Amino acid sequence: MTDDTHVLDRPPPGASADWTIPQDWAHFSQEEHHVWDTLFARQAKLLPGRASDAYLRGLDVLKLSKPGIPDFEELSDRLMKLTGWQVVAVPGLVPDAVFFDHMANRRFVAGNFIRRADQLDYLQEPDVFHDVFGHVPMLADPVFADYLAAYGRGGQRAQGLDALKYLGRLYWYTVEFGLVAEPEGLRLYGAGIVSSFAESRFALDDPSPNRIAFDLERVMRTEYRIDDFQQNYFVIPSFEDLLRVTVETDFAPLYTKLAEMPDVPVAQILPDDMLLTRGSQAYALAKAS
Numbered sequence: 001m002t003d004d005t006h007v008l009d010r011p012p013p014g015a016s017a018d019w020t021i022p023q024d025w026a027h028f029s030q031e032e033h034h035v036w037d038t039l040f041a042r043q044a045k046l047l048p049g050r051a052s053d054a055y056l057r058g059l060d061v062l063k064l065s066k067p068g069i070p071d072f073e074e075l076s077d078r079l080m081k082l083t084g085w086q087v088v089a090v091p092g093l094v095p096d097a098v099f100f101d102h103m104a105n106r107r108f109v110a111g112n113f114i115r116r117a118d119q120l121d122y123l124q125e126p127d128v129f130h131d132v133f134g135h136v137p138m139l140a141d142p143v144f145a146d147y148l149a150a151y152g153r154g155g156q157r158a159q160g161l162d163a164l165k166y167l168g169r170l171y172w173y174t175v176e177f178g179l180v181a182e183p184e185g186l187r188l189y190g191a192g193i194v195s196s197f198a199e200s201r202f203a204l205d206d207p208s209p210n211r212i213a214f215d216l217e218r219v220m221r222t223e224y225r226i227d228d229f230q231q232n233y234f235v236i237p238s239f240e241d242l243l244r245v246t247v248e249t250d251f252a253p254l255y256t257k258l259a260e261m262p263d264v265p266v267a268q269i270l271p272d273d274m275l276l277t278r279g280s281q282a283y284a285l286a287k288a289s
């Protein structure tokens with residue numbers, strides 16, 4: 001989201017006014033379904049014991065293990081019964097207002113293409129594997145489902161307050177790269193992590209990144225990187241807790257306050273941080289040298 005440089009300002013030919021397009025499931029080739037199956041098999045093996053309980057339950061109840069790229073109609077039927085969400089296809093990145101409107105109305109927008117077999121590990125734009133395998137399982141969880149719908153409404157409001165920078169960081173450090181503390185240990189729930197072979201190990205096991213207890217204001221101040229593994233992960237105590245603090249806090253005064261404060265660079269630790277792991281940053285330092 002929010003990287004407007006690749007975004008058109010009106011729906012491309014063939015798309016509806018709300019930017020959706022028919023998924024046209026039948027257009028995917030055998031090769032494309034095979035890419036999904038390859039990615040699925042790799043992640044499904046890695047995630048038990050790493051992904052959050054809510055994520056793994058979602059994968060199961062939505063029957064995402066069925067071979068091939070999921071048919072959005074079938075997927076939306078299951079999801080609708082569980083939490084009232086649907087999955088709709090879009091050609092690629094969409095403008096923020098469109099993204100928030102769908103989200104506030106419990107429609108999750110998913111890219112209608114899949115990476116090539118020679119791009120399994122790295123991709124610039126979110127494809128159907130990232131969007132569906134990464135995001136959709138969490139939408140089967142009633143609490144997370146409510147969080148994302150509330151986020152959509154918060155996005156509409158933040159646009160009017162010119163505060164998308166702050167709200168976007170909340171998305172980044174929860175929806176995309178969040179960790180949750182479960183009784184057995186830290187677990188993954190961010191879509192950017194669970195859909196990545198390398199980061200789903202790095203985020204939990206590597207001594208490099210900081211792992212910091214989630215604090216709303218801290219998260220909203222913190223810069224992030226879009227080009228490599230994160231240098232910080234923020235850990236929520238539970239999804240109930242995340243929903244409660246974000247819904248009960250009025251963000252408008254917070255945005256005003258944050259505008260007066262400096263942003264926090266990616267690897268900086270603050271005196272008030274509750275550190276679960278103080279990262280060595282060895283990975284980022286090695287890359288930089």
Ligand code: PHE
Pocket residue numbers: 147150151152153154155157158246247248249250251252
């Ligand atoms: N409470 C937020 C606001 O006042 C809305 C919001 C809820 C944003 C949940 C994100 C997640 O704008």
Ligand code: FE
Pocket residue numbers: 126130131134135176191192
């Ligand atoms: Fe995503």
